[in-house]
Amino acid sequence: MDACAPAIASAAQRHPDSLAKIKTAARKLFTERGYHYTRPQDITRTAGLGHGTFYLHYKDKRECYFAFIDDARVEFHTFMQARIVRTNVIESTIAQSLAAIYAFSDQNPRLLNAVMADEALFDADDPRTSSAARRWGMDWAEMLRQDIPATCDPEIVGQAIVGAMYQCLLEGDRMGASREQVIATLTQLLARALKAQPD
């Protein structure tokens, strides 16, 4: 009888971090295939675990997806915060930001889509955190408060910046444009928009 104990104990330990494995697999599959083309079964198989293990950690597939989204959003936010240094020269802040987005995008292909996604996946009545875009826009608003012309609503300006950046990232590769071009053009454009009027 005792002989069993160690076996059981070690079995319990065998996957001490099954949640972490599932999160990794879920992130990989959700970004690569999207919510509807990823089955819980695919996730656990990718994680090297049994199917049932999924439901030890998540009530259902949606919960897993939301956890993935929340993690990704925090990660993106942290990533960007760590990389943007507020300087007096707005061009530099913008250029750094764009470089950071590209860096994030390279490290985590297709993840930004999920981060930015409107939760259109689910019924709108779902009381879910809104897209990360709003928060990101608010960061910009905060950062630029004093640079923004008094007649402009900072939040709207923040959204505009975020929208412009994200759209250029999305389409940038489809257009022939190099990243340097995108960064240069966008920096120039946004800087001019934000600079206090000469008059």
Add this chain to the structure above:
Amino acid sequence: MDACAPAIASAAQRHPDSLAKIKTAARKLFTERGYHYTRPQDITRTAGLGHGTFYLHYKDKRECYFAFIDDARVEFHTFMQARIVRTNVIESTIAQSLAAIYAFSDQNPRLLNAVMADEALFDADDPRTSSAARRWGMDWAEMLRQDIPATCDPEIVGQAIVGAMYQCLLEGDRMGASREQVIATLTQLLARALKAQPD
């Protein structure tokens, strides 16, 4: 002789509009619920038709969805083209454009999401037309060609404008901002960005 004509004409199609009914229903449901929460059956029921009729017009659900997207994109493009008058005053062009987007959005709630959507719904290997965003951005590039600083790539500028506008539309209602505020702020911002440098 004449007596034959109407008979022949009416005999041609018993319900000459089953496709039109299906298109209307599909548009309604795809925008309201999205692709994955709309069953062909829902579409035909909404259209007041039998299930089988769906497959008289479309090979499968995907084909119907793509037809919907294509129609919506053409419609959006036409709508915008008809509403934008190129003037010398760039502020007015921008403001008109924003007003037009709002008008389109009001007439077709949630449709813009579909129009703008990256075809992330399906395997990227699908040789589908890319998002309408790119085309819309190119229209802007065309329109502004002479106003854009020589150092800027017009296409990138176009994408930036489109991204800013769309993002503000999306988040505009979630933020407290009124439409007038959004239009005014964005107009001012974009105009400043696009205006030739004083120097």
Add this chain to the structure above:
Amino acid sequence: MDACAPAIASAAQRHPDSLAKIKTAARKLFTERGYHYTRPQDITRTAGLGHGTFYLHYKDKRECYFAFIDDARVEFHTFMQARIVRTNVIESTIAQSLAAIYAFSDQNPRLLNAVMADEALFDADDPRTSSAARRWGMDWAEMLRQDIPATCDPEIVGQAIVGAMYQCLLEGDRMGASREQVIATLTQLLARALKAQPD
């Protein structure tokens, strides 16, 4: 009004033999694809007629299939009867028979399968004519009556002949054997079986 009359009249005449066209198409498709892979729609399209026309001639698909089978059986029987001349030399009768089967098979590829088929397609409770095989076997029995050893039941002998011939036809092409080989071997074999014992 009168102008319509000739048009109508000629329309009525346009397909004076829609049944014949349907029979031809049904035969082609049933033999090529089999019952379950042939839709009434395919038959009428092949016949160059409207779908509804099918039900002007047959109550349902089964009825059409049975009509096809019956026609094919009659045709096969007639074909064989016309080609077999009873001689005193049994070898010659057998060889002629085999040649005739090959001829029929060439003129009507795959049709023999349908002719011979056990009506396994449908519930056995269906009061359908049994396979053509039995009748064919009885023809042989009739023909050979006096040649058959008294201890043998002629019907059984007939079935055995038919089974041997059909099986050799079916597998003949899959084996490397030439038709001449098959005919020669089978003729020799059957003739020996049927010949009265020397003693």
Add this chain to the structure above:
Amino acid sequence: MDACAPAIASAAQRHPDSLAKIKTAARKLFTERGYHYTRPQDITRTAGLGHGTFYLHYKDKRECYFAFIDDARVEFHTFMQARIVRTNVIESTIAQSLAAIYAFSDQNPRLLNAVMADEALFDADDPRTSSAARRWGMDWAEMLRQDIPATCDPEIVGQAIVGAMYQCLLEGDRMGASREQVIATLTQLLARALKAQPD
């Protein structure tokens, strides 16, 4: 230590025999009703299992059918091999063979149809094992090699024997003939055909 062993063994498969149950049910229904009148659902219901279980074992209905056919063919071959003893007296070999076919047919009603069936059910381009008939014929060819007149191709002879036997089995019951009659007649017939010529 011992206490663990049974637990592990039993844990391996909760219902270790769902495949076996499905095979049994599939065999029953495919033979009774045929491929096209048997739904996967019928099979699992007969097996006392849920619908989904079917697809745990087979990719689709065809795969299940082919597995059934292959099993049946192996079983038939094994059954026959076990029952035929090669003797010097050819009559006895033939009579044993016929008795064995009847025994198999009794134990497995209608199964022989499936075993013998030309794979006409599916597109001929399917790279499936050909009918069991050919193999069975080759067994005969092998067995009789030295008895067969030099002028005859053994494979053709094998096919002829198989065809004759199968046809008599099929029609035997429809004719009034008793099994004894069939066996006696066919034995006599085949033996005479195969016996070396007196001259």
Add this chain to the structure above:
DNA sequence: TATGAATGAGCATTCATTCAT
């Protein structure tokens, strides 16, 4: 805690048949 065989509601799609013209 971990497993994976089992489940069955649900889905996209087909096709024999009808009927207004």
Add this chain to the structure above:
DNA sequence: CATGAATGAATGCTCATTCAT
């Protein structure tokens, strides 16, 4: 007699989830 758009019951199959081990 001829048509073909329309139908909807029925099919093969999927997949999120459960639970005995």
